[in-house]
Amino acid sequence: MSASDHTILLENVTFTYPGTDIGVHDVSLGIRAGELLAVIGPSGCGKSTLLKIIAGFVQPSRGRVIIAGKDAAGIPPRERNIGIVFQSYSLFPHMTVLENVAYPLKLRGRPVAERRANALDILGRVGLKDHIDKLPAQLSGGQQQRVALARALVFDPQALLLDEPLSALDAALRVEMRDEIRRLQRAHHIATMHITHDQEEALSMADRVAVMRDGRLVQVDAPKALYAQPANRAVASFIGHANLWRGRVVDGTSVETPLGILKTAPHGFAAGEPIVVLVRPEKLAIGSAADGVNTLTGKVTRDRFLGSFRRFDFEVGGTKLLGETGNMAEIRSIHILPEAVQLLADHDGKRP
Numbered sequence: 456m457s458a459s460d461h462t463i464l465l466e467n468v469t470f471t472y473p474g475t476d477i478g479v480h481d482v483s484l485g486i487r488a489g490e491l492l493a494v495i496g497p498s499g500c501g502k503s504t505l506l507k508i509i510a511g512f513v514q515p516s517r518g519r520v521i522i523a524g525k526d527a528a529g530i531p532p533r534e535r536n537i538g539i540v541f542q543s544y545s546l547f548p549h550m551t552v553l554e555n556v557a558y559p560l561k562l563r564g565r566p567v568a569e570r571r572a573n574a575l576d577i578l579g580r581v582g583l584k585d586h587i588d589k590l591p592a593q594l595s596g597g598q599q600q601r602v603a604l605a606r607a608l609v610f611d612p613q614a615l616l617l618d619e620p621l622s623a624l625d626a627a628l629r630v631e632m633r634d635e636i637r638r639l640q641r642a643h644h645i646a647t648m649h650i651t652h653d654q655e656e657a658l659s660m661a662d663r664v665a666v667m668r669d670g671r672l673v674q675v676d677a678p679k680a681l682y683a684q685p686a687n688r689a690v691a692s693f694i695g696h697a698n699l700w701r702g703r704v705v706d707g708t709s710v711e712t713p714l715g716i717l718k719t720a721p722h723g724f725a726a727g728e729p730i731v732v733l734v735r736p737e738k739l740a741i742g743s744a745a746d747g748v749n750t751l752t753g754k755v756t757r758d759r760f761l762g763s764f765r766r767f768d769f770e771v772g773g774t775k776l777l778g779e780t781g782n783m784a785e786i787r788s789i790h791i792l793p794e795a796v797q798l799l800a801d802h803d804g805k806r807p
């Protein structure tokens with residue numbers, strides 16, 4: 456990673472809240488111009504703290520934050536030229552929509568006419584031209600969120616930080632606003648960090664997703680890669696549905712699991728090594744394999760019809776598997792192709 460490729464670059468950044476060892480630890484991460492990086496992880500894992508470090512609200516005790524090629528140490532938040540949107544929007548309640556959006560330009564000493572013209576322009580682009588004289592309280596949640604976005608972008612910042620910007624909205628509006636944010640972010644070609652606890656939001660919006668746990672980055676990857684090749688059990692269980700079992704490597708193409716010995720694609724783990732075995736639900740194929748490999752007989756203990764597909768529990772000798780299929784036939788046996796049996800190192804992301 457280099458500062459010339461990245462609008463925001465964190466190098467081995469550590470910050471802990473005074474008197475604790477809670478915060479973020481040794482985080483290295485880059486966001487390119489035009490890239491949307493989502494940060495996800497369980498509550499309290501340090502997502503907002505990471506944002507505060509980039510914004511300049513807190514100072515790292517170790518490591519460097521580099522913004523647009525410049526070390527940000529000692530640069531106060533306002534001079535970092537970063538737009539920020541919080542979950543609560545934090546609009547000024549006594550100011551009109553237009554005044555709210557023009558405010559960052561006022562802070563920067565721009566002339567009145569330019570403030571108005573730029574604010575009107577961005578308000579047009581977020582579809583709020585007809586609401587400029589209203590107060591925030593007279594707007595819906597989605598409209599308030601658009602005002603917050605317009606205010607974060609009006610001064611042409613070099614980066615955008617979004618802290619759970621959609622979590623106060625209802626489900627339908629959340630999905631609509633995902634597209635809206637993505638559209639604006641693309642149009643401005645702006646480096647963006649989008650914090651969320653909603654994995655679907657992260658996977659559907661982001662160019663890359665950073666998974667955090669206990670203040671550390673566990674994996675940073677494109678959405679598809681994160682789902683297909685999770686680095687460990689923590690990522691596999693956090694992203695999508697998963698069958699996860701503890702197992703032990705038998706040899707280069709098989710593994711012992713609670714379901715018995717399963718064939719795998721050739722892998723590099725050593726015989727006898729404890730391992731985590733991952734099978735995604737959609738990889739359970741209905742019926743026996745023609746060659747009998749990884750075929751399991753058992754019974755369906757739960758079956759949920761979900762329109763174009765069904766999600767089912769299949770019990771094999773006391774072990775439950777979760778499956779998903781568009782096949783609506785009766786299920787007496789399933790099989791798993793060897794390449795769908797994934798082996799992950801047996802740690803939860805706490806070990807580096």
Ligand SMILES: Nc1ncnc2c1ncn2[C@@H]1O[C@H](COP(=O)(O)OP(=O)(O)OP(=O)(O)O)[C@@H](O)[C@H]1O
Nearest residue numbers: 472477478496497498499500501502503504505652
């Ligand atoms: N000012 C503070 N002083 C001490 N500890 C804090 C402070 N702010 C946050 N923390 C702690 O730091 C940890 C990380 O908090 P942070 O807000 O970054 O998490 P998060 O991943 O954004 O969580 P959430 O999804 O719940 O917002 C948490 O354990 C939190 O309790």
